[in-house]
Amino acid sequence: MTFSRLTAASAAALFASAGLLSAQDASCPIKVGVLHSLSGTMAISETTLKDTMLMLVEQQNEAGGLLGCEIEAVVVDPASDWPLFAEKARELLTVHEVDVIFGNWTSVSRKSVLPVIEELNGLLFYPVQYEGEESSKNVFYTGAAPNQQAIPAVDYFLEELGIEKFALLGTDYVYPRTTNNILEQYLKDNGIAEDDIFVNYTPFGHSDWSTIVSDVQALAADGSLVGVISTINGDANVGFYKELASSGIDAADIPVVAFSVGEEELSGFDTSNLVGHLAAWNYFMSADTPANAEFIAAWHEFIGDDSRVTNDPMEAHYIGFNMWVNAVEAAGTTDVDAVRDAMYGQEFPNLTGGTAVMNVNHHLSKPVLIGEIRADGQFDIISQTEEVPGDAWTDFLPDSAVLTSDWKDLGCGMYNTETETCVQIKSNY
Secondary structure (H helix, E strand, O other): OOOOHHHHHHHHHHHHHHOHHHHHHOOOOEEEEEEOOOOOOOHHHHHHHHHHHHHHHHHHHHOOOEOOEOEEEEEEOOOOOHHHHHHHHHHHHHHOOOOEEEEOOOHHHHHHHHHHHHHOOOOEEEOOOOOOOOOOOOEEEOOOOHHHOHHHHHHHHHHOOOOOEEEEEEEOOHHHHHHHHHHHHHHHHOOOOHHHEEEEEEOOOOOOOHHHHHHHHHHOOOOOOEEEEEEOOOOHHHHHHHHHHHOOOOOOOOOEEEOOOOHHHHOOOOOHHHOOOEEEEOOOOOOOOHHHHHHHHHHHHHHOOOOOOOOHHHHHHHHHHHHHHHHHHHHOOOOHHHHHHHHOOOEEEOOOOOEEEEOOOOEEEEOOEEEEEOOOOOEEEEEEOOOEEOOOOOOOOHHHHOEEEEOOOOOEEEEEOOOOEEOOOOOOO
16 A cells, blocks of 8 residues: 655665664564544544554554564554543553553543553553643653643634633533633633633533523623634534534534534534534644645545545644654664653654654644634634644643643653742542
C-alpha cells in the first residue's frame, strides 16, 4: 500500500543507518498497546482511533520497523467502562508487556488509568482535547489543552459573533466540569454576568434534550445573542443535534461550538440542518495541504472505504506515534525513561501545514482552528492560528495560575512559581 512518506522516508533512513545493532536494545517485537473503547457509548468515537493506530503500526513496519524489530499492536477493549480502563492498562503493561500505550478518550478514563501508568512506569499518549489541570511524568498529551481550544472558541464567540449570553452544556464528568469552571471564570473576567451563564450537565448516553434546549431558547427571550459551548461527549450528541433541528434552531439563531464533535460524529446522521454551527479543534479533514491529502488517501486505502472521514484525534495519534518512533530511534531503546528524555523538543509536521513541537510540560504546540459545519458533514475552516503551546495549568483559576510544568529541567509537573517548590502530585482519582 502507499502512504505518507513523511513517515516512511525518515523511518527507513534511520533504520538503514542504525542497522541491526540497535535491535539489541529492544525486545522483538516492540509492542504498542491500543487502549480504546470498541463497545459502549464511546465506541462511536474511539473505534476509529484503534483503526488509526493499526494503520500507523502497519506503515512503520513497511518502512522497516523500529530498532530492527517489527512492531506489534496489542488491542484491548475497555468497553466505555472507566474502571475497566485501569484493568486493561495493567493487563497491557504486566501481561502483554507493551512498550507504550496509545489510548483513552474521556478524561474520566484517563484519570482511571493514570495511577496504573505511574505505578508501573508506563508511557501513555493521550490524543484527545481535555481540561488541563494535569501533568504526569508518564503521559504525553497530544490533544488540546483549554488554551488551545476552549478559550479561543469563547474568544471567537465574544469578538466575532458578539455573543452576550452563554449556555455551557456538558456530559457529567471531569472534562466538561473542569473546562466549564475555567470558562465561567474567563467569561466573568470578560464582563459576562453570572446570571447570563447557564450551565447544565447530563449523563453519558443522554437522549431527551427537549427541556434543556427549551432552557437555552429561554436565554434568548429578551433578544440577547446566545451561544452554546458544548462539551457533550459520545453518542449523546446525536440526540442533542436532532433536538436542535426539530426545535427549528439554526446557527443564525443560537450558534453552537462543540469541543467533542468532529467529522466522525457528524458522519452518523443528517447534518443538513446543522449548517453554520461550529467546532473548535486543531485539525479538520478539509485542511488543504499535501500532507493531509496523503494522510486521507492512506486512511482510505487502509480502511478500504473512501467515504470514511478523518478527525482531530486521529491527527493527534499520527503526531504522537511518529514522535514516539523518532524518540525511540534517538534513544536507541524503548526504555520509558530514555524515550521520555528524547521526547522533549521533538518536532513533526502536522497535517494543517505547520509543525507540532513537544514541550517540557508534555503538551504539544498546535494551531487552533474554528470550523463551520457544512451540509456534507465536513467543516469550512474559518479561523486558524499559528502554533500555540499547550498549558498544563490554566491562567484563569487562581490556584493554577501560579503553577507550571517542566519535566526536563525542573523534574516537576506542578511547580509553584511563587514558593519555588514542587508540589507532590497524588493520583487519587
